[in-house]
Amino acid sequence: xxxxxxxxxxxxxxxxxxxxxxxxxxxxxxxxxxxxxxxxxxxxxxxxxxxxxxxxxxxxxxxxxxxxxxxxxxxxxxxxxxxxxxxxxxxxxxxxxxxxxxxxxxxxxxxxxxxxxxxxxxxxxxxxxxxxxxxxxxxxxxxxxxxxxxxxxxxxxxxxxxxxxxxxxxxxxxxxxxxxxxxxxxxxxxxxxxxxxxxxxxxxxxxxxxxxxxxxxxxxxxxxxxxxxxxxxxxxxxxxxxxxxxxxxxxxxxxxxxxxxxxxxxxxxxxxxxxxxxxxxxxxxxxxxxxxxxxxxxxxxxxxxxxxxxxxxxxxxxxxxxx
Ligand code: UT7
Numbered sequence: 001x002x003x004x005x006x007x008x009x010x011x012x013x014x015x016x017x018x019x020x021x022x023x024x025x026x027x028x029x030x031x032x033x034x035x036x037x038x039x040x041x042x043x044x045x046x047x048x049x050x051x052x053x054x055x056x057x058x059x060x061x062x063x064x065x066x067x068x069x070x071x072x073x074x075x076x077x078x079x080x081x082x083x084x085x086x087x088x089x090x091x092x093x094x095x096x097x098x099x100x101x102x103x104x105x106x107x108x109x110x111x112x113x114x115x116x117x118x119x120x121x122x123x124x125x126x127x128x129x130x131x132x133x134x135x136x137x138x139x140x141x142x143x144x145x146x147x148x149x150x151x152x153x154x155x156x157x158x159x160x161x162x163x164x165x166x167x168x169x170x171x172x173x174x175x176x177x178x179x180x181x182x183x184x185x186x187x188x189x190x191x192x193x194x195x196x197x198x199x200x201x202x203x204x205x206x207x208x209x210x211x212x213x214x215x216x217x218x219x220x221x222x223x224x225x226x227x228x229x230x231x232x233x234x235x236x237x238x239x240x241x242x243x244x245x246x247x248x249x250x251x252x253x254x255x256x257x258x259x260x261x262x263x264x265x266x267x268x269x270x271x272x273x274x275x276x277x278x279x280x281x282x283x284x285x286x287x288x289x290x291x292x293x294x295x296x297x298x299x300x301x302x303x304x305x306x307x308x309x310x311x312x313x314x315x316x317x318x319x320x321x322x323x
Pocket of ligand 1: 282
């Protein structure tokens with residue numbers, strides 16, 4: 001008997017405030033045209049003052065639970081991917097647990113920056129197939145606006161805030177690739193590249209710090225590593241890009257998304273793209289894209305999906321799942 005971690009609910013939350021590219025033109029030397037043409041971003045959402053990552057995560061979790069038809073106490077575990085938890089500790093996941101009124105089970109954060117949701121999905125899958133949990137809420141939630149240096153035009157126009165969540169439930173499968181649920185995972189990191197994408201603050205410095213990125217270097221690693229990891233996860237199943245109904249990529253830059261799809265020989269008509277509306281929401285970008293992809297009628301039950309992401313660390317990976 002094969003146990004599969006099957007998606008039974010998805011939801012998302014975006015803060016109310018929408019910031020178009022033109023809003024940056026007054027404060028820094030940039031233009032809507034530059035931001036659109038170099039990144040594909042047209043607008044992003046920013047959290048309100050006092051609105052923290054756990055607030056966004058709770059709203060997304062509630063939406064996913066409602067779609068699954070479950071109450072918080074039906075959930076065995078919460079795995080929350082974030083690099084912008086409200087506090088150093090406790091975890092944002094335990095704050096969401098309390099906010100949902102969930103008094104059983106366990107909750108913890110996973111931190112792999114923009115690859116966080118892929119790592120969290122792989123982790124939740126392991127909890128389910130090892131029998132440690134039957135129903136897991138997997139959340140990606142971020143308030144990257146809190147990490148921006150508003151004088152650094154090369155980063156502050158790229159990121160946004162948001163949250164997305166999935167309910168995963170253990171169900172019996174056949175062991176074949178026709179099963180619904182998570183079918184393969186592929187994770188990597190290489191800590192030698194920490195300087196090209198990092199935050200220059202944290203516990204050892206006494207301040208939160210700001211995001212610093214060597215964009216061109218990260219870009220170079222991204223297309224190459226994302227293609228490799230997606231191919232590796234598909235190869236574990238004897239599949240290739242031709243078998244995929246949807247690529248649901250991390251949404252950092254339309255040129256990275258297009259470059260990866262091209263190398264995988266998947267047309268852009270089979271790629272879920274939300275970067276124009278959300279900017280780069282780090283660990284929230286894939287669950288946001290999944291939720292929006294379902295709402296748009298793109299992703300349907302039975303579709304074969306590959307998600308892939310790369311971020312600070314560097315950390316990168318992919319997950320193949322049948323919706
Ligand atoms: O999610 C984690 C992973 N992160 C990523 O995947 C991001 C990867 N990198 C990228 O998406 C792109 O490298 C960027 C969008 C960050 C930058 O695009 P680029 O084509 O690599 O541009 P660049 O950094 O080479 O900059 C080109 C020019 C520079 O001017 P000079 O040196 O050629 O005179 C920049 O100073 O564009 C300038 N520039 C800007 N101009 C107007 C940089 N930022 C801006 C800006 N507005 N906001």
